[in-house]
Amino acid sequence: MPRPPQKPRSVSIRDVAELAGVSLGSASRVINKVANVSAATREKVEQAIAALGYRPNHAAQSLRLRSTRTIGCLLSDVTNPLYAKLFRALEERLRAAGYMMLLANGLNLAEREIDILGTFKSRGMDGVLIAPGSERDPQVLAAIRELGIPTVILDRDMDTRSDCVLFDHVPGMKRVVAHLAGLGHRRIALIVSQSANRPMRRRIEGFRSGHKAQGLALDDTLIVQLPHAMSPAYEAVHTLLQRADRPTALVAMGTNVLSDTLNAINASGLRIPHDISVVSIGDPDFAASHVPPISSLRVDLDQVAELGSELLLSRMRGEAGDAARTVHVTNTFVERASCGPALRSV
Amino acid sequence: MPRPPQKPRSVSIRDVAELAGVSLGSASRVINKVANVSAATREKVEQAIAALGYRPNHAAQSLRLRSTRTIGCLLSDVTNPLYAKLFRALEERLRAAGYMMLLANGLNLAEREIDILGTFKSRGMDGVLIAPGSERDPQVLAAIRELGIPTVILDRDMDTRSDCVLFDHVPGMKRVVAHLAGLGHRRIALIVSQSANRPMRRRIEGFRSGHKAQGLALDDTLIVQLPHAMSPAYEAVHTLLQRADRPTALVAMGTNVLSDTLNAINASGLRIPHDISVVSIGDPDFAASHVPPISSLRVDLDQVAELGSELLLSRMRGEAGDAARTVHVTNTFVERASCGPALRSV
DNA sequence: GTGAAAGCGCTAACAG
DNA sequence: CTGTTAGCGCTTTCAC
Numbered sequence: 001m002p003r004p005p006q007k008p009r010s011v012s013i014r015d016v017a018e019l020a021g022v023s024l025g026s027a028s029r030v031i032n033k034v035a036n037v038s039a040a041t042r043e044k045v046e047q048a049i050a051a052l053g054y055r056p057n058h059a060a061q062s063l064r065l066r067s068t069r070t071i072g073c074l075l076s077d078v079t080n081p082l083y084a085k086l087f088r089a090l091e092e093r094l095r096a097a098g099y100m101m102l103l104a105n106g107l108n109l110a111e112r113e114i115d116i117l118g119t120f121k122s123r124g125m126d127g128v129l130i131a132p133g134s135e136r137d138p139q140v141l142a143a144i145r146e147l148g149i150p151t152v153i154l155d156r157d158m159d160t161r162s163d164c165v166l167f168d169h170v171p172g173m174k175r176v177v178a179h180l181a182g183l184g185h186r187r188i189a190l191i192v193s194q195s196a197n198r199p200m201r202r203r204i205e206g207f208r209s210g211h212k213a214q215g216l217a218l219d220d221t222l223i224v225q226l227p228h229a230m231s232p233a234y235e236a237v238h239t240l241l242q243r244a245d246r247p248t249a250l251v252a253m254g255t256n257v258l259s260d261t262l263n264a265i266n267a268s269g270l271r272i273p274h275d276i277s278v279v280s281i282g283d284p285d286f287a288a289s290h291v292p293p294i295s296s297l298r299v300d301l302d303q304v305a306e307l308g309s310e311l312l313l314s315r316m317r318g319e320a321g322d323a324a325r326t327v328h329v330t331n332t333f334v335e336r337a338s339c340g341p342a343l344r345s346v
Numbered sequence: 347m348p349r350p351p352q353k354p355r356s357v358s359i360r361d362v363a364e365l366a367g368v369s370l371g372s373a374s375r376v377i378n379k380v381a382n383v384s385a386a387t388r389e390k391v392e393q394a395i396a397a398l399g400y401r402p403n404h405a406a407q408s409l410r411l412r413s414t415r416t417i418g419c420l421l422s423d424v425t426n427p428l429y430a431k432l433f434r435a436l437e438e439r440l441r442a443a444g445y446m447m448l449l450a451n452g453l454n455l456a457e458r459e460i461d462i463l464g465t466f467k468s469r470g471m472d473g474v475l476i477a478p479g480s481e482r483d484p485q486v487l488a489a490i491r492e493l494g495i496p497t498v499i500l501d502r503d504m505d506t507r508s509d510c511v512l513f514d515h516v517p518g519m520k521r522v523v524a525h526l527a528g529l530g531h532r533r534i535a536l537i538v539s540q541s542a543n544r545p546m547r548r549r550i551e552g553f554r555s556g557h558k559a560q561g562l563a564l565d566d567t568l569i570v571q572l573p574h575a576m577s578p579a580y581e582a583v584h585t586l587l588q589r590a591d592r593p594t595a596l597v598a599m600g601t602n603v604l605s606d607t608l609n610a611i612n613a614s615g616l617r618i619p620h621d622i623s624v625v626s627i628g629d630p631d632f633a634a635s636h637v638p639p640i641s642s643l644r645v646d647l648d649q650v651a652e653l654g655s656e657l658l659l660s661r662m663r664g665e666a667g668d669a670a671r672t673v674h675v676t677n678t679f680v681e682r683a684s685c686g687p688a689l690r691s692v
Numbered sequence: 693g694t695g696a697a698a699g700c701g702c703t704a705a706c707a708g
Numbered sequence: 709c710t711g712t713t714a715g716c717g718c719t720t721t722c723a724c
Contacts, residue, residue, distance in 0.1 A: 023711040024711080024712085026711075029710085035709095036709055038709060041709080063716050063717065065716085
């Protein structure tokens, strides 16, 4: 990794002071808007700044102030719309507070995530916002514990002493099952693409306890776990729908799973919600615009961003105390037109 | 914007040197792997580093070396899957070259984009990768020209002296029209969500010239421009399909437009490709997994990232010369099962 | 091969 | 109110 050729030195505060005919200290004072500056001095310095197009050197400021005004953000993958939206919402708030965001995709690679956390540390991030994929990896956990930077963890239940915002997947899923059960459904299938991480596991758990709460027996063959995150659900759902005892309702988890599921239903000649009900876990754009609109369980990402950034900001300000704080975000069920009474004839 | 409380000073190279019992200069030498270090010294320093958990202070390095090893990335919105994928691909390459990415969403707000470019400058980005929304705004153009940082512009034709990678939207669209014309289609509709930016405009242009090239008359009422980026295409397409002279083929531009279009076709009781053909401009995941799979015009984002990062890296290395370089990326047509011969009976 | 010292650009404490 | 100065942590001459 060869060092790039050094850039030419650009205009410094020294140049500004010189042109303005004042001392370096005075220039600094007007730049930082501290008191005790005469109007005349201020005027001269401001003109010099404008004339030179001066911009403070951030590296020097960071070195001096021990603060980079930047937040490190480690997500498993921005390509996942959920994380993209989350990033955007977080950026919005932190930007308003004067921070820029360093973004890195962890890609569920423990080693990579550790490396990224290390650079965050070495680069003196003022704070860190993370949702690592390797949620159980002891080395990743250690890396987080040793960060020594205000940290908030999003949607991961990790054993570190960090603030975190957790989603209440279990109650959310129970709500979904209750809704379906209320419509008379007794055979409800769950289609998931993977089960590696906490959110998935907890949702499956909620699906089970939802059945229990409703006094429903759960046929385990109705929980369809696709082998990989990317594995197409189409075939699996299609097969499911051919069964004599096919489910009367489908719960699809994840954007791709949902679109495959919708396809499979369509190809089977079934109509939503008359022949079959469906609810989506996660609320991609097309769920709302689908015909008919698909009922979804969603988490309000704006709320997550609000809580997450507030947690981080307050801790950075040193207002937080020693103990880690945990806040919970509720999944809300958005009822649309994709659920109807269970078909008796099945 | 109150300054955050200063962090405690952490372990510095000075501490390392002290513990190792060597001079600060020697410590630096082993850290930077320069020659002229005795094995004994190296050993001692390395032990001290390990014992202390030393990490170089990035701000100090940046200040000294005039290089931040950071790339500023300004996109209109990561929430757009295309940009998300692009970012991921770019990150991959630049990370391999030892850079981290600062990401900011411009949100098509000229003022905001200018501000972001300014911070990129002030923060001493080694390079900058941008796809601003405000492609015609003179102030944004000026901001880019005055950046004074190696810059590459992605998919925007801006009048600045920057390297850029351009997508050949026009030939791509002509290819699509040719394909459809070859199947006997003479009434082809184009559904677009907005036309604010260059890619959109150029695609419409390509659509027109494609017709010309095929000797086809173009009915302007078949170009459906939705008012806003988010405006649902469902109604528009549905209406279109009720017309007596309805099109025999639909070209849908953008992820949301495509899914609305598919919905509308489905709701009208039409079958793809028998009753109507459709091609997608842009290739979202669900296009390939749809039943039937939708033929798409796509641009290879990996290639874009490869070219873009290569352009940037070479310029940062100072290998690039004065002139701006432009490289073109071809749109490729992915033929799947959504296009068939035109229905005669319409 | 190693140590001492200068200086990157900036802020803040201090003296006037 | 203003100027001078130390020093943030690091790399890199320059002597030895």
